[in-house]
Amino acid sequence: MERVYSDRQRRSGVYERQEPFRLKIKTVSTPSEPTEDHRQQEVAAATRPRDALTPEDHLELLRQLYLARYFDVRLIKEKRRGRLRGTLYSSHNQEAILVGTLFGLKPDDWISPIHRDMPAFFLKDIRGRWDNPERKGMTIEEVCSQVWGKATAPGRARDNWSHIGDVKRGIIPSTSMLAGTIPVACGVAYDFKMKGLDNVVLTYNGEGSTAQGVFHEAVNLAAIHKLAVIVIIENNQWAYGTPVHLEVPTKDVADRAKGYGIPGLIADGQDVLDVYDKTMWAVDRARKGLGPSLIECKTFRAYGHGDHDDDRAARYRPADEVADGRSRDPIAVFKRYLVESKLLSEEDAARYSPEGKDAPSTTDQDFPPEVVNYLKRGVEFAIKAPLPEPDEAFRWVFAEGDGS
Amino acid sequence: MERVYSDRQRRSGVYERQEPFRLKIKTVSTPSEPTEDHRQQEVAAATRPRDALTPEDHLELLRQLYLARYFDVRLIKEKRRGRLRGTLYSSHNQEAILVGTLFGLKPDDWISPIHRDMPAFFLKDIRGRWDNPERKGMTIEEVCSQVWGKATAPGRARDNWSHIGDVKRGIIPSTSMLAGTIPVACGVAYDFKMKGLDNVVLTYNGEGSTAQGVFHEAVNLAAIHKLAVIVIIENNQWAYGTPVHLEVPTKDVADRAKGYGIPGLIADGQDVLDVYDKTMWAVDRARKGLGPSLIECKTFRAYGHGDHDDDRAARYRPADEVADGRSRDPIAVFKRYLVESKLLSEEDAARYSPEGKDAPSTTDQDFPPEVVNYLKRGVEFAIKAPLPEPDEAFRWVFAEGDGS
Amino acid sequence: MSVALSAPPIEKKNYLTALKDAIRFEMLRNPEMVCIGEDIGLLGGAFGVTEGLQEEFGPDRVIDAPISEAAIVGAAIGMALRGRPVMVEMQFIDFISCGFDQIVNNAATMAYRTAGKASVPIVIRGPSGGYGGGGPYHSQQNEAWFAHSPGLKVVCPSTPRDAYGLMISSLRDPNPVIFYEVKDLYRKREIEEEIPDDTIIPLGSASVVRPGSDITIISYGNPMHMCIKVAGMLADDGIEAELIDLRSLVPLDEDTIYRSVKKTGRVLVVNEASRTCGFAAEVIARVNENCFQYLDAPPLRVTRADTPVPWVQPLELAVLPSVEKVYEAALKVARF
Amino acid sequence: MSVALSAPPIEKKNYLTALKDAIRFEMLRNPEMVCIGEDIGLLGGAFGVTEGLQEEFGPDRVIDAPISEAAIVGAAIGMALRGRPVMVEMQFIDFISCGFDQIVNNAATMAYRTAGKASVPIVIRGPSGGYGGGGPYHSQQNEAWFAHSPGLKVVCPSTPRDAYGLMISSLRDPNPVIFYEVKDLYRKREIEEEIPDDTIIPLGSASVVRPGSDITIISYGNPMHMCIKVAGMLADDGIEAELIDLRSLVPLDEDTIYRSVKKTGRVLVVNEASRTCGFAAEVIARVNENCFQYLDAPPLRVTRADTPVPWVQPLELAVLPSVEKVYEAALKVARF
Numbered sequence A, B: 001m002e003r004v005y006s007d008r009q010r011r012s013g014v015y016e017r018q019e020p021f022r023l024k025i026k027t028v029s030t031p032s033e034p035t036e037d038h039r040q041q042e043v044a045a046a047t048r049p050r051d052a053l054t055p056e057d058h059l060e061l062l063r064q065l066y067l068a069r070y071f072d073v074r075l076i077k078e079k080r081r082g083r084l085r086g087t088l089y090s091s092h093n094q095e096a097i098l099v100g101t102l103f104g105l106k107p108d109d110w111i112s113p114i115h116r117d118m119p120a121f122f123l124k125d126i127r128g129r130w131d132n133p134e135r136k137g138m139t140i141e142e143v144c145s146q147v148w149g150k151a152t153a154p155g156r157a158r159d160n161w162s163h164i165g166d167v168k169r170g171i172i173p174s175t176s177m178l179a180g181t182i183p184v185a186c187g188v189a190y191d192f193k194m195k196g197l198d199n200v201v202l203t204y205n206g207e208g209s210t211a212q213g214v215f216h217e218a219v220n221l222a223a224i225h226k227l228a229v230i231v232i233i234e235n236n237q238w239a240y241g242t243p244v245h246l247e248v249p250t251k252d253v254a255d256r257a258k259g260y261g262i263p264g265l266i267a268d269g270q271d272v273l274d275v276y277d278k279t280m281w282a283v284d285r286a287r288k289g290l291g292p293s294l295i296e297c298k299t300f301r302a303y304g305h306g307d308h309d310d311d312r313a314a315r316y317r318p319a320d321e322v323a324d325g326r327s328r329d330p331i332a333v334f335k336r337y338l339v340e341s342k343l344l345s346e347e348d349a350a351r352y353s354p355e356g357k358d359a360p361s362t363t364d365q366d367f368p369p370e371v372v373n374y375l376k377r378g379v380e381f382a383i384k385a386p387l388p389e390p391d392e393a394f395r396w397v398f399a400e401g402d403g404s
Numbered sequence C, D: 001m002s003v004a005l006s007a008p009p010i011e012k013k014n015y016l017t018a019l020k021d022a023i024r025f026e027m028l029r030n031p032e033m034v035c036i037g038e039d040i041g042l043l044g045g046a047f048g049v050t051e052g053l054q055e056e057f058g059p060d061r062v063i064d065a066p067i068s069e070a071a072i073v074g075a076a077i078g079m080a081l082r083g084r085p086v087m088v089e090m091q092f093i094d095f096i097s098c099g100f101d102q103i104v105n106n107a108a109t110m111a112y113r114t115a116g117k118a119s120v121p122i123v124i125r126g127p128s129g130g131y132g133g134g135g136p137y138h139s140q141q142n143e144a145w146f147a148h149s150p151g152l153k154v155v156c157p158s159t160p161r162d163a164y165g166l167m168i169s170s171l172r173d174p175n176p177v178i179f180y181e182v183k184d185l186y187r188k189r190e191i192e193e194e195i196p197d198d199t200i201i202p203l204g205s206a207s208v209v210r211p212g213s214d215i216t217i218i219s220y221g222n223p224m225h226m227c228i229k230v231a232g233m234l235a236d237d238g239i240e241a242e243l244i245d246l247r248s249l250v251p252l253d254e255d256t257i258y259r260s261v262k263k264t265g266r267v268l269v270v271n272e273a274s275r276t277c278g279f280a281a282e283v284i285a286r287v288n289e290n291c292f293q294y295l296d297a298p299p300l301r302v303t304r305a306d307t308p309v310p311w312v313q314p315l316e317l318a319v320l321p322s323v324e325k326v327y328e329a330a331l332k333v334a335r336f
């Protein structure tokens, strides 16, 4: 039925019925072997974002994969040695998602990582400026301070693990409640829109978290107002002890996007460049004011849900499924690509090889010295840092200062 | 990636990955003029459910449309005369949805109507047995007692309007919180499934209510477990003072279904037979254990959100949109069909004509005497019925009896 | 005649207009401020509190949100993290239960979790309370849930002037404030009053509505007006009641309470919420902790019964506080 | 030697096993009963309370639900309306906030809205409480929200035997019960005890853990064990404390409380929830209403501070109750 508007409606722009975005990209089931549809999408995006990356960019990507992996194995070892308190949610085997989604962002873009994404806090805006104090990401010292629970942590260790943030550097402080930061991201993106900024917000969630009501409310809101929110779904096949098909009724989690008329892309979560391509396509679209996208990154959880779950996970997940899920280490996949495209020599590729190795069996020799030293600095800082004073516990229940 | 199962998984059937249902029905935008896709669906369903209806069934459908309309106009008049307390949410112009969805149900199927669906409480299981005390629907006396707020109401007038129910007759007692009964319907349907019953649950909600988080959680759960829940969406274009495109980002609300891989049908909410066809298709599918469907019934809210909103609604909704939205009165649409298909004579069709008339301008002469008398009985009963005693207010905070 | 020629008197405002004007005043003062809620724009709000705001400030600053309480609160938090004060309307405060997690776990703890580096200046307001035949889902007075959730401020005015002044302070507060509006008072003519635009009432300041020496009656919101009637009845009995309107529960003006109780030695607390773990219990516990030696009688409370609020009037009035119930309890305390 | 040949003694159970066995006992007794929650089947629950249940009763009766707290509670209500008792696990009680509306507005009011024609026999249980370094979202003790919501029963056992007996009663109760499990006690060796399978503890019965004449210490859950230590310390000071474990808050065993207070004239209430509007305030308010003349000292309370529960130990312990804090407060009351 043709719509007619009252003066009141016409005066307020929003009531003009916006023609709904028509989904151009079909989704594919197994990203490992790109299908027709899959390529269509890449064609759709005139040139692939990766084509604009320099050889140095490629090596930086590899360096960041090493860093994310090294951070993970080092923490796993520390935890097993009983040196850390709290639970450790390993991002092992999922690093390409973090590196690939963050690599192309602008410093003033926002992100909201979850428990599985600890490296994201220091990977944000690290590209080419690991030691620049001005960068809009957390320092390795801050992140290590958080892991060790010290007063030098961003939230002075008032909550554990990934429950940190920094509004000055565009990181939403998150609660434990899954999918709970997506509406917050909508609010941040709404502010961008009002200010005419072309920044975006990347939210990270696991596939299981898409079953939360607030996921729906937030994505629906973002779609209605065409907010620059990119919903990254790390589909690692398991939500704690529950397999994906008991959380999501469709074959692909990306299908959730269809309910909102927004693009639902599927990326090979083991391929940092595929993740980069899909992300930048969605980011570019969002910067143009065309609204949100959902990107399902297919991957596999290497260990237990948390380190406390490693033993039980070995029982509730069949060994062959785990072996299969870990068979395409993102470092190996990317190295192969670099060698094939002559961006890395066989020899250099062979020099540092943590890929495929279980955390405990990796050594510092498996990683480039700049990566080892970078983290060492953070760890040493954290270990020396003081615990917060007990009295602090009573502060900041309310913001200090009256704000008016 | 091919899935392998642990013994533990294999033992418990649910872990076999179920191939997701492939949506066969495309949705159409304007049900008024059926499109290619629309017909496709009807073909898909071998013969149309309506084809099995007898001439008497057709006249019964008309009778029920008269009854629903008469109930509405009578209440509107009573309210305007200040005889009723509480808000009245008119179902005027939306009656075909209630009559068409309920007509084909079995007595032991369940429903959960909302504020807009007051006639549903007595229309359930009324087909051909208006006065049968055994029927699994509320009596007109009970429903009128509820409207008048008397002790003879199903909930003894502890909550108003549509917040009533009856587990013995398959009506979920609902709260005010929109979409809040869909998960309850899932629980009821889950019990059907465990017991091997082929009954279904019909849930009613407006298009605006599909923005609620619990809508998503419940439909997702129903889809995962293939529960016999039919989600009826009465898209009357407005959620109180908010137009549909500020609640739903897609052109059709039926698109919500795509996010769950379940059928999303669109019915012409003004055409009782189209509503009947789409409903029975989904009901039949659900009875076979194939899971939930979502049916968007396109219609238009005739009056204000509630009677308190009539005046303001006239301001926030442009007159021509309202005129357009009310131009296809379900009684007129069905009468025309009956005459064209020789099931009703021109003369009989002309005898009772409330269609297109505004509530206050209709008279008892516009309705068949059996309809007028049926409601009169309920109203007289309600008016005579006693108010609950004040002391009752302190009872039933907890169920009485220890249940063990 | 000449009087007529002098400056026109400020016209009196009802409770609802006071709220509307306070919100508008802040929207004008602070171009960063945003309002979001269901039907607050085109419609102007179910009760009209935001009437005209969208026409004046546009649909970007006065947002007609989908029916998604959790996302509404979450989005408000996001805007607040970007430095915007946000007014969030719950169409009825009863529906706040659908946005509960975002309020108690996200907004409330932001300052704490970030060690004060971030804060959430949002006001979540909505019509609350019974006496209108709203039934279980349109009559709630659920402030105790939030008073029990650290990091939230909780406000409930009983007069147009307090409504205006507390709304101004709430909208300027860097913390999340849950603002309970007494819908039964929205259009009450008897309480209309003149309100200078610059009226500000700080959170955490109770008002002594009536001085008295024999008994302290503490209340807030709608029952406050019953207490005023009761004070008159008590005066006829020769009992001088001191009436305290808390106005804000968190923060709580303890000094005013204790000063009064130490004077009268007798306390009655009256509120509309259900009884168990309601705010009346909290006041009594604190009075015990701080004024025990001064008590000449047991501190009693008049509250709603521990039931939902039923719909039809005879039932509704049976469970809610009334002048009779308050008077009876006051006599019990005074004559103990 | 001959002793060894007689019937083997029932082996002692820890708090977690007691819960597991009670749930299993009811699953065996009532084939209609269903369990639903996140990761309760294949995994057996985050803490293992439902370990083995899915293998024994199958995936239909032990449902691995999606991460949808609201739908989980709603679905449980639907099954309950069809006559099935349902056990709902919240992975941590903190996440109950995401299913809040379905609990307080749907389950809690069903009997009331239907004038007793329908009821909702569901038990919503989960690990609660601090002292484990869980931080703000894995340490909550939020029972006051539900004690304040009419229509819900609220339970919190402090021993394996009570956990077993109260779980049996809760699963047989026709009303929704919110069951707080003290996760810090799940595997505490010191409190393991023998529990006959037929143990049943009715809701609403407190237990006098230790008789005494000088002061009544009322508590429940984890702090109960601090109170036991403190009672010993007080005894050394010549102060005989009577210890009451409430076990269930709604319904509340008022007789046991008042009988004791009238004897001792002195009361200390200890609980782990944040202070304002916590259940300790409710107990104090009722003691005032019923035992005022018997009070020789102000009833005091030891609670968590009005802050979230911070993560790192020095901060966490600073805000939570401790033996020292309880001892100090008890002396204050006893020596007043």
Ligand SMILES: Cc1ncc(C[n+]2csc(CCOP(=O)(O)OP(=O)(O)O)c2C)c(N)n1
Pocket (backbone or CB within 6 Å): A116, A176, A177, A178, A205, A206, A207, A208, A209, A210, A212, A234, A236, A238, A239, A240, A301, A305, D038, D067, D069, D091, D095, D098
């Ligand atoms: C609302 C809510 N419910 C339950 C939990 C407990 N929980 C923490 S992580 C998790 C599984 C998450 O799975 P997924 O979203 O797939 O992320 P993944 O851990 O696999 O990366 C659960 C159930 C929670 N944090 N929040």
Ligand SMILES: Cc1ncc(C[n+]2csc(CCOP(=O)(O)OP(=O)(O)O)c2C)c(N)n1
Pocket (backbone or CB within 6 Å): B116, B176, B177, B178, B205, B206, B207, B208, B209, B210, B212, B234, B236, B238, B239, B240, B301, B305, C038, C067, C069, C091, C095, C098
């Ligand atoms: C959770 C919740 N939020 C808000 C409301 C207030 N409310 C009642 S009806 C309504 C509009 C519903 O619109 P729609 O779902 O389209 O149904 P319609 O009234 O148009 O039939 C609103 C916002 C509510 N009842 N529940």
Ligand SMILES: [Mg+2]
Pocket (backbone or CB within 6 Å): A206, A207, A208, A234, A235, A236, A237, A238, A239, A240
């Ligand atoms: Mg996962």
Ligand SMILES: [Mg+2]
Pocket (backbone or CB within 6 Å): B206, B207, B208, B234, B235, B236, B237, B238, B239, B240
């Ligand atoms: Mg509608």
